[in-house]
Amino acid sequence: MAPPYRLLVSAVVYCVVVGHAVGIRPILYMHGITAAPDEADPLREWVNEAFPGTKVTAIDAFNHLQSVVPMWTQVNTIKEMVREEMVNSPEGVNLICFSQGGLICRGLLSVLPHNVNNFISVSSPQAGQYGDTMYLKYFFPNYLKQNVYKLFYSDLGQQWSIANYWHDPHQEGLYTQYNNFLAALDNDTASTNITQYKSNFLRLKKLIMIGGPDDGVITPWQSSHFGFYDANETVVPMKAQKFYQQDSFGLKTLDDRGDVITHIVPGIQHTHWMKTRMVFEKYIRGWLTD
Numbered sequence: 505m506a507p508p509y510r511l512l513v514s515a516v517v518y519c520v521v522v523g524h525a526v527g528i529r530p531i532l533y534m535h536g537i538t539a540a541p542d543e544a545d546p547l548r549e550w551v552n553e554a555f556p557g558t559k560v561t562a563i564d565a566f567n568h569l570q571s572v573v574p575m576w577t578q579v580n581t582i583k584e585m586v587r588e589e590m591v592n593s594p595e596g597v598n599l600i601c602f603s604q605g606g607l608i609c610r611g612l613l614s615v616l617p618h619n620v621n622n623f624i625s626v627s628s629p630q631a632g633q634y635g636d637t638m639y640l641k642y643f644f645p646n647y648l649k650q651n652v653y654k655l656f657y658s659d660l661g662q663q664w665s666i667a668n669y670w671h672d673p674h675q676e677g678l679y680t681q682y683n684n685f686l687a688a689l690d691n692d693t694a695s696t697n698i699t700q701y702k703s704n705f706l707r708l709k710k711l712i713m714i715g716g717p718d719d720g721v722i723t724p725w726q727s728s729h730f731g732f733y734d735a736n737e738t739v740v741p742m743k744a745q746k747f748y749q750q751d752s753f754g755l756k757t758l759d760d761r762g763d764v765i766t767h768i769v770p771g772i773q774h775t776h777w778m779k780t781r782m783v784f785e786k787y788i789r790g791w792l793t794d
């Protein structure tokens with residue numbers, strides 16, 4: 505059977521089986537730090553009201569305190585759990601990933617030759633994190649943002665997920681020396697894997713980034729849109745970042761193609777993004793049918 509015919513047959517079978525509530529691709533969800541799959545419960549409810557029958561799978565791994573283990577450990581474990589759905593699903597899937605989960609999803613999109621349609625990154629520190637937050641105070645009460653690099657930029661410190669995307673703008677040398685996750689994904693450490701990360705990442709149809717000034721955790725909040733501090737703690741926007749200008753992992757190509765969308769949403773605190781229906785209705789829902 506010729507491939508186009510086979511595709512047609514599976515489309516027909518798909519429609520018949522699912523009936524006419526068809527429509528949208530399955531959704532994979534990855535939760536944030538200290539959270540668990542139930543973080544996706546409101547999302548699942550809203551998706552099923554809007555598009556009955558849609559499969560929403562919340563990745564059930566690295567829940568609660570397990571969420572602080574190294575990012576590569578999480579990505580390498582989760583990639584085997586989601587490989588079937590992310591790589592082999594003929595109609596593709598949409599990814600919705602929150603906070604730290606957005607960086608786990610970036611890792612997955614870099615290492616798997618996936619069939620992801622849209623990646624919706626919700627208040628995720630895509631360009632790194634540098635701020636005194638409740639999480640930093642909780643896990644590292646003896647440190648402040650100014651000095652936690654002494655712990656994070658060491659082999660021992662890199663055993664914490666937060667350290668894998670901690671980006672101290674005053675310690676670029678130590679960042680590139682020790683950071684083995686975000687710096688590798690951004691080609692700041694010139695990993696030999698970057699060619700593969702880039703070709704995988706570019707399989708995405710669209711990247712949708714949601715974040716805003718009242719988040720209170722992601723610092724600077726513009727990191728949710730790939731902006732970040734320079735050495736003077738002035739925020740430099742995505743398009744002026746080195747990884748964008750050098751197209752290190754395909755972000756510029758995606759943007760030139762018109763496939764990078766940023767939504768700046770004021771008035772939402774960090775822990776409220778996935779619980780706020782307006783965020784779903786105005787900034788997520790439309791991308792699920794695209």
Ligand SMILES: *[C@@H]1O[C@H](CO)[C@@H](O)[C@H](O)[C@H]1NC(C)=O
Nearest residue numbers: 580615684688694695696697
């Ligand atoms: C490249 O990827 C392989 C396979 O995932 C991994 O074992 C290796 O550590 C990576 N190399 C670097 C420099 O990150």
Ligand SMILES: *[C@@H]1O[C@H](CO)[C@@H](O)[C@H](O)[C@H]1NC(C)=O
Nearest residue numbers: 673733734735736737738740
């Ligand atoms: C930081 O500010 C100083 C003093 O205003 C200036 O000389 C320097 O060029 C700035 N550095 C960056 C990276 O913008």
Ligand SMILES: *[C@@H]1O[C@H](CO)[C@@H](O)[C@H](O)[C@H]1NC(C)=O
Nearest residue numbers: 691694698699702750751752
């Ligand atoms: C990654 O960085 C190295 C060293 O700076 C550079 O030679 C290479 O072209 C970069 N690769 C990509 C894909 O940007």
